[in-house]
Amino acid sequence: MTEKNSTDDGSRQTRFDHGLEVLERVDGEAGQRVIDSLSDISPELGHQIVAWGFGEIYDRPELAPRDRQLVTLGMLTALGGCEAQLEVHVNAALNVELTPSEVVEALLHSAVYCGFPRALNATFVAKKVFAERGLLPAGPAAG
Numbered sequence: 733m734t735e736k737n738s739t740d741d742g743s744r745q746t747r748f749d750h751g752l753e754v755l756e757r758v759d760g761e762a763g764q765r766v767i768d769s770l771s772d773i774s775p776e777l778g779h780q781i782v783a784w785g786f787g788e789i790y791d792r793p794e795l796a797p798r799d800r801q802l803v804t805l806g807m808l809t810a811l812g813g814c815e816a817q818l819e820v821h822v823n824a825a826l827n828v829e830l831t832p833s834e835v836v837e838a839l840l841h842s843a844v845y846c847g848f849p850r851a852l853n854a855t856f857v858a859k860k861v862f863a864e865r866g867l868l869p870a871g872p873a874a875g
Contacts (some may be wrong), residue, residue: 748779751787758790758797760827762820797828805838809854810846818854822861832858832867 755763763786770778790800804821808814825835835858843851862868 744783747783747787749787750791751782751785754786754791755782758786758801758827759820759824762823766820798825798830801825801828801830802834802838805835805854806842806845809839809842809850812846812850812853815853815857818857819861822858823865826861826865826867832862 755767759766767778767782770781790797795803801821801824805818805825808818808821822835826832836855839851839854839858842854859868
């Protein structure tokens, strides 16, 4: 007797193809670079990120992409040690039309729940992304 699993049906490829469309829309080239970087070590992890993470979860209608990115930024900030993933998702947040000030506010808000060190690390990642995209404010921020 054999067990049927997700690798046995055509929907595996369908979910992956849909996830790839969502990944491209949200993360752009950065998301594809993450998937490509896994191809020689764990292509299945890359497949699951695309098919499940983006093809099934990320594209659910109950939360808008902006809201999903706010949740993701908060979670990655709270986890700590996720600076590479934060960089991808700060870019994604901007791609789904969050403003730099909204990203900064979300990271500031996270300090209440996960502490200043993690919020600082995330904010420095955001600063790097903003600088790369030419989005840093010209003068010192008011505060």
